[in-house]
Amino acid sequence: QVQLVQSGAEVKKPGASVKVSCKASGYTFSNYLIHWVRQAPGQGLEWMGIINPSGGSTSYAQKFQSRVTMTSDTSTNTVYMELTSLRSEDTAVYYCARGAPGSSIYRWFDPWGQGTLVTVSS
Amino acid sequence: EVVMTQSPGTLSLSPGERATLSCRASQSISSNLLAWYQQKPGQAPRLLIYGAANRATGIPDRFSGSGSGTDFTLTISRLEPEDFAVYFCQHYGGSRSVTFGQGTRLEIK
Numbered sequence: 679q680v681q682l683v684q685s686g687a688e689v690k691k692p693g694a695s696v697k698v699s700c701k702a703s704g705y706t707f708s709n710y711l712i713h714w715v716r717q718a719p720g721q722g723l724e725w726m727g728i729i730n731p732s733g734g735s736t737s738y739a740q741k742f743q744s745r746v747t748m749t750s751d752t753s754t755n756t757v758y759m760e761l762t763s764l765r766s767e768d769t770a771v772y773y774c775a776r777g778a779p780g781s782s783i784y785r786w787f788d789p790w791g792q793g794t795l796v797t798v799s800s
Numbered sequence: 801e802v803v804m805t806q807s808p809g810t811l812s813l814s815p816g817e818r819a820t821l822s823c824r825a826s827q828s829i830s831s832n833l834l835a836w837y838q839q840k841p842g843q844a845p846r847l848l849i850y851g852a853a854n855r856a857t858g859i860p861d862r863f864s865g866s867g868s869g870t871d872f873t874l875t876i877s878r879l880e881p882e883d884f885a886v887y888f889c890q891h892y893g894g895s896r897s898v899t900f901g902q903g904t905r906l907e908i909k
Contacts, residue, residue, distance in 0.1 A: 713898070722888065722900055722901070722902045722903050723837075723845065723888055723890075723900040723903075724900070725898035725899065725900070728895055728898075737895040737896050738896075739896070739897075739898075740896070773844055773845075775845075778850070783832050783851075784832050784833070784835075784850045784851040784854070785832070785833050785835070785850075785892035786835045786847050786850040786856070786890075786892075787835070787837075787845075787847065787890070788846075788847035788856060789844075789846075789847075790844035790845055790846070791844065792844055793844050
């Protein structure tokens with residue numbers, strides 16, 4: 679079945695960087711875009727950006743433009759999200775999610791990875 | 801950027817009742833780009849509805865979506881115990897702009 683499996687929880691100090699992985703299986707990896715979304719404790723969903731695993735082109739939300747880098751490795755069907763200059767407000771669960779196929783007139787995120795908790799604390 | 805506003809913030813109902821959740825966009829949007837998700841505690845969001853009115857695979861028919869322009873609705877016809885969760889609407893505005901509503905918490909009365 680289609681599945682996205684993310685790396686485990688991380689604890690980082692302010693100013694550090696974190697890199698979260700998202701491994702895809704059950705479908706043709708290069709045919710679907712992958713989105714990253716985060717959720718601070720008790721809060722809503724915040725979109726961070728998108729990567730096309732085929733070719734690696736990216737587009738980031740303006741808020742994260744200067745601090746986020748998304749990459750892909752087609753040999754392992756894995757995408758990565760790296761966030762730098764971490765601060766306490768970056769404490770959140772980070773999700774990857776597969777986008778709808780480009781041929782569709784619709785847009786949705788399905789499925790989602792299980793989430794990766796990143797805690798930023800001194 | 802399109803702002804999505806959901807109401808109410810919390811909805812208290814009993815199993816068997818009908819739930820009506822609202823999502824309003826700050827400007828008119830294409831129905832094709834409106835989706836609804838369900839999130840239970842400790843879990844990732846799950847796609848319920850796409851294109852404003854199309855149920856995702858495996859979603860029970862008690863869930864339905866409707867609306868156009870700026871006003872969209874998610875309806876759960878008869879609440880089951882497993883339906884009590886948080887619901888988010890989403891607008892896909894392109895590769896630089898995806899926005900979510902703040903969520904509606906559906907709780908057992």
